[in-house]
Amino acid sequence: MKFRTRAMITAALIGAAAAFSGTASAAEAGGAQFKALYTAEWSWRKQQFADDEDSGREISAHLPDVSLAAQQKRLAYWQDVQRELAAIDAAGLSPEDQVNYQIYKYQIDSLVAEQQFREYERPLNSDTSFWGNVAGTAQRSFLKEADYRNYVSQLSELPRYFTQNIENMRAGLKRGFTPPQITLQGRDATVDSVLKPGATEDNPFYAPFKKMPASIPAATQAELRAAGLAALRDHVIPAHQTLITFLRKEYIPGAQKSLAAWDLPDGKAYYQSRIREFTTLDLSPAEIHQIGLNEVAKIRAEMLEVMQETNFKGDLPAFLTFLRTDPQFYAKTPQELLMRAAYIAKQFDGKVADWFGRLPRQRFAIKPVPDDIAPYYTGGRGGPGIYLVNTWNLPARPLYSLAALTLHESAPGHAFQMPLAGENKDQPEFRQQTYISAFGEGWALYAEKLGVEMGMYETPYDRFGMLSYQMWRATRLVVDTGVHTMGWTREQAQQYMLDNTALAKHEITTEVDRYIAWPGQALSYYLGELAIIEARAKAEKALGARFDIRAFHDTVLQLGSVPLPVLHARVDRFIAEGGKGPYPDDE
Structure with a gap:
């Protein structure tokens, strides 16, 4: 427009x-x-922006002008x-x-x-990239002929879109505004994974054409498949060839060597802007660092208590080594991990009515993370209609953390909260279809902790896994600010997380690289959770016997995704109204 x-x-x-x-x-x-x-x-x-699986929109015929x-x-x-x-x-x-x-x-x-x-x-970091986001379109649901035609149109625009992004990256390279070089090592493999099969049916961009809806006539399906292969040959492969040459010859060799956001152009103001965006709060790096140190100490004491319940003979470092190495805590096959995640999700379904009044209409699928991105991807990720579980490198995917991961990424976390926001037609679209990290990630982390009350953790090991995940997010407050403002090294950050969490070394490596390459984003989780916990404690104290957990949760989720001060103000109104929920069936 x-x-x-x-x-x-x-x-x-x-x-x-x-x-x-x-x-x-x-x-x-x-x-x-x-x-x-x-x-x-x-x-x-x-x-102005590319559509994706979270946008709630149909597949667009065009890629944005960048x-x-x-x-x-x-x-x-x-x-x-x-x-x-x-x-x-x-x-x-x-x-x-x-x-x-x-x-x-x-x-x-x-x-x-x-x-x-x-x-x-900087349209990339160690975790995501503009080319990976485009490739993600191939994983979406294609329901009608127009979806395929729009997709082919998108593919035809890849050379223009990639060229524009490369020009922007060159400008960033010239002024020293890139992700740290160490976090980009090996990330060109995700481009190579498209080039290796070439313009064939094995190419990940061809995936939507492999199984097409029966409602599309056979002749039209054949036409669309031919158009897809032609787009791969004429547009997708050349665009990726240009990109991989740029990454390997110019961008990665020339990327900044420093890890700190403070070392970027106008770095102190830049990092403070990232804090503001991702936390919605006006806290200094030093304040956040100290909050992190305090919370790490508190969670460590809780972890020691749970460790004692297992009758383990040894100190916490020995217990962490035991958890990282004993085969009983790891799935033997990808299918076993996926099935265990599905079982946990169904366990929650049996408890949901006691904790929530309004449920989303949209369900979610459980799928493995695609092979080409799995080595650099998180342990799992969820959103409307999907819960991705990383089945690559099974010795890095402990079962004792799977319940917490599932509650965070599926229900009542991202695959629950985000659809509720999108389905709330009483809100303006700018509230239905946008995601504020402090609220969304804070809610998902709160969902992990809520699992204790819901009885989702069956063993002390499961509860320790939950505490390890809480510790993981608390250490982020220390690591993110330490790296970007206090001169912490990559190895120092990794060791701090190794000493304080039960995460596998591989996952710690990928996570630390994510924090280094994406300043401030990691701060949103724990600060968001603290806001929800504090708001709930305030409501429980003020309302006493009138406090209804279902009404409280419905009130929080009815907001959609909001800055944390808005959350606090809404809970104050919830208290003033006597704990009344936003829906008639909450009364």
Whole structure:
């Protein structure tokens, strides 16, 4: 959408708001003006980014324009929105729109900061990449002919899209704004995995064509398969060949040697902006580091208590070695790991009614992480409709942590919270379809801890696995700030996590590289969980016998994904209303 088009839509909506204001209250008029602004911006915003499995949208026919000119236009656009937003009297809005205003302002401020610091010049880290995100489209559900035609159209745009990203990366390379070199080692293998099979049916981009819906006529299926292979030959393979040459000859050799975000251009301000975006809080690195140290000490004491329940004879380091090496704690086959995850998920289904009133309509599948990305991927990841379990390197996937992982990534974590947000049609779309890390990851980590109350951990080892996962996220507060502001080395960060968690060494290596390459993101989990725990404790104390856990959980999840101050304010209202939930069946 052009600026002129956005201006026309905004002007029309504001004009309607002005006419409406003659008979409406100031709050209604201000609300109409606010709605005009966010409706136009959201419509434009959706066109700026690639769609994915979390977007709730159908497969697009196009890849976004990520050129420098487009990035500069985005910055100017969102700065205009910032100014228009500041001109609205937020205090004069209705209570509901005051909440919407806080959430929307956070989103716009974050988008402006990303453009100002030129995050688009680093479209990759050790964990994800722009080319991997495009490849992820092949894993989505293709339901009709239009999905396939749009996908082929996307593939035809890969050379342009890759070239634009490479130009941005060159600009970042020139000014020293890249992920640390050590975290990029071997990541070119994910590009090579596309090149090796070439334009054949074994290529991962061809996956949607292998099994097509019976509703598509056979002749049309044959046509679409031929178009897919042609797109692989003419567009996908050449684009990946250009990319792998750039990565191997220019980008990885020239990437920055330092690990610290503070060593990037305007590094201190940049890292503080990452803290603000990922935690929604105005905390300093030193404050976060100290919170981490305090929480690590607290969890370590709990771990020692649970270790004693197992009758293990030895100290904590010896117990961690025992957990990392004893075969009883590891699946022997990928299928065994997947089936165990599915069993845990079904156990939760049998308990859900006691803890939640409103359930999402969308179910989720359990699938292995694709082979080409599994060596560098996390142990699991979840979202709307999917729970991915990493079955690569089984000695790094302990069963004692699987219950915590499943609660986090599937239900009641990401594959539960995110669909509930998307299905809440009472919220504006900018709340339904956006994800704020502090809330989303905080909720998922809270879901792990909630598993204790729900009876999801069957043995002391399972509970130790949960505590190890809590410790994992607490150590992130120490490691992330240590690396990016205090001169910590990669080895120092790895050793700190080895000493304090039961994670396998391989997983610690991939995780530390993720924190190094993605400053600030790791801080969102534990700080978000602390906010939910504190809000719940406050409600329990204030409401006493009137506190209903189902109503509390429904209240939190009904928000969607919000900055942590908004969460606290909503729980304060929950208390003031006597613990009443957001849905009639909570009463």
